[in-house]
Amino acid sequence: MSIIADNxxxxxxDIRQVSLRAGRSEDAVSLVAATKMNSPERIQxxxxxxxxxxxENRVQELTxxxxxxxxxxxxxxxxxxxxxNKVKYVTGRCGLIQSVDSVTLMELISKRAVSMGTVQxxxxxxxxxxEESKSGIEPAKADELIAQAANYPGIAVKGLMCIPPYEDDRxxxxxxxxxxxxxxxxxxxxxxxxxxxxILSMGMSGDYAQAIAEGATxxxxxxxxxGMRHYDK
Ligand SMILES: *Cc1c(COP(=O)(O)O)cnc(C)c1O
Numbered sequence: 329m330s331i332i333a334d335n336x337x338x339x340x341x342d343i344r345q346v347s348l349r350a351g352r353s354e355d356a357v358s359l360v361a362a363t364k365m366n367s368p369e370r371i372q373x374x375x376x377x378x379x380x381x382x383x384e385n386r387v388q389e390l391t392x393x394x395x396x397x398x399x400x401x402x403x404x405x406x407x408x409x410x411x412x413n414k415v416k417y418v419t420g421r422c423g424l425i426q427s428v429d430s431v432t433l434m435e436l437i438s439k440r441a442v443s444m445g446t447v448q449x450x451x452x453x454x455x456x457x458x459e460e461s462k463s464g465i466e467p468a469k470a471d472e473l474i475a476q477a478a479n480y481p482g483i484a485v486k487g488l489m490c491i492p493p494y495e496d497d498r499x500x501x502x503x504x505x506x507x508x509x510x511x512x513x514x515x516x517x518x519x520x521x522x523x524x525x526x527i528l529s530m531g532m533s534g535d536y537a538q539a540i541a542e543g544a545t546x547x548x549x550x551x552x553x554x555g556m557r558h559y560d561k
Contacts, residue, residue, distance in 0.1 A: 332370055333377035335553045336361065340378050343540065343547065350541045357540050360405055360529070362550030364389060365557045368398035374553055375401045381423070383407040383548050387414040394421060407489070407548060409463045412436055420444045426451040426489040426529055429465045431473060434480050441482030449486045451529055454511065456504045457493035464490065467511055471518070478521035485520075487527030487545070488512050498538060505530055505542035512543070 329337075344354040360383040363371045371382060371393070382399050384390040385408025393399065403423040410418060410427055418425060419440040428434060428450045441448040452474055455464030465473055470488075477485045488511065492504040508530055516525035531539025533552035540547065551557060 329377075330373050332373040332554060335555075336374045336377035336379050339549055339552055343536070346537045346540045352540070357544060358546050360407070360546060360548040361402075361553050362407065362532070362548050363393075363398075363554070364408075364550065366554050368393060368396045370554060371398050372400070375399070379553075381405060383426070385409075387411075387417050390422070391417050416440055419448050420446050422448075424449045424451065424486065424527075427453045427463065428483075429453045429455075429463055429473075431476050434473075434477065434483055438480035438482030447482055447484050449484050451487050451489040451527060452485060454488055454490045454508060456490040456508055459493055462491065467507060470511060471515065474515055474523055475518075475520050477523050480522070483522070485523040485525075487525050487529065488515075489527075489529035491532075492530070498535075501535055502538055502542055505539050505544070509543040 340359060343357050343359055347356045348354050360381045361374050361379045363382045364385050379402055381403045383405045405424040405426055406418045406422045407426045410433060412432060415436040419437050425448060437448050452470060453464040454467055454470055455462050456467060458466060474485060488508060490508050492501060495501045512525055512528045527546050528544050529546040530544045531547040533549050536547040536549060
């Protein structure tokens with residue numbers, strides 16, 4: 329078996345074990361393989377090993393790979409920062425856009441989806457650490473944004489996503505995950521129109537076990553499946 333297939337199987341199995349240990353069902357958490365900078369051949373090795381969802385974070389790379397049918401056999405999610413002028417390349421082509429953080433994006437995605445005769449599932453990205461450099465909406469403003477989903481028939485809000493600050497201290501990291509979990513529960517309880525909190529997307533290669541313990545329903549794992557990315561190429 330290839331290293332990629334081996335890694336994918338091991339992580340899928342580990343996610344089941346971690347979920348059970350956290351008192352959750354073994355299929356409570358779905359895995360998104362973060363496929364950026366990996367070739368269609370490498371992506372197919374992962375899909376062959378049981379990966380059902382891929383995640384791409386750049387529009388050009390997504391478009392190129394879609395034209396090569398790189399994700400054949402799996403769904404693909406958009407997980408990166410989405411510029412307004414690129415909405416048309418992503419809407420209707422991804423099962424889920426995980427990175428919506430403004431009413432403008434909601435409106436543009438909705439318009440595009442309606443024109444295509446579809447409804448686009450989205451997550452709201454939360455800037456859980458309040459970092460200047462990161463996209464996502466501040467936790468305190470999430471409510472106000474999500475309440476507006478009712479105005480946009482071409483989108484359906486399915487949950488929340490975050491990329492917490494880089495943090496060595498596991499306790500601090502868990503606090504971020506817990507803040508997300510609480511926000512997720514609070515928003516679901518408000519029963520906004522057009523909002524169904526089903527997906528809490530958090531946790532990556534280094535911290536998915538902590539994220540699952542704190543309530544993630546979806547984790548996004550790249551390097552633990554595909555190895556280190558080489559940004560100089
Ligand atoms: C690359 C990426 C991941 C996965 O990161 P790893 O540390 O390689 O597991 C998760 N989420 C997003 C948005 C990414 O761009």
